[in-house]
Amino acid sequence: MAGRDAWILSDQQWELVRPLLPQHESSARGGRPRTADRPCFDGILWVLHSGARWKDLPSHFPSPSTCWRRLAEWEDAGVFVEMWHAFIKTLDERGLVDWEEVFLDGSFAPAKKGAQESGKPSVKKVRSGWWWQMAKEFLWLVPPRARRQLKSHSPKARSSKRHGQQAKPSR
Secondary structure (H helix, E strand, O other): OOOOOOOOOOHHHHHHHHHHOOOOOOOOOOOOOOOOHHHHHHHHHHHHHHOOOHHHOOOOOOOHHHHHHHHHHHHHOOHHHHHHHHHHHHHHHOOOOOOOOOOOOHHHOOOHHHOOOOOOOOOOOOOOHHHHHHHHHHHHHOOHHHHHHHHHOOHHHHHHHHOOOOOOOOO
16 A cells, blocks of 8 residues: 555454454444444554644544544553564564564663763653553563573673673572
């Protein structure tokens, strides 16, 4: 797909996503029919891709409030975590995940503005729920063989090996 919405999911990609979304039946009480999931998903992707405000969502998508509510509904239902699990599993089965490089903890990133050392983190800055959720999911998904590799590549283990000492077992 080319043009202004080239990043929108192809039919093949949508067929991978669709089964991961919760199914809803029509209300017995009537009312307005539920907006289809695909245009809502595309609208969500547009906002995430563009960084624009919801109210700037182009008119060829469902209303911004509909897309936002669908995002909140799917987030509450754990849809995106399940989607992430399914895609990581598929990539790992194809040998496309390098488990040694798959996760970076920002608390170990270099300091801003070229400083040589990181400062002590502010107590006021609390990590977001999203960060902890992704850390937990990462640890849950990493295959046992990769966990052993990650442990053996820790700086402490490397340092001990260089000095002829045996590394202490990690807890």
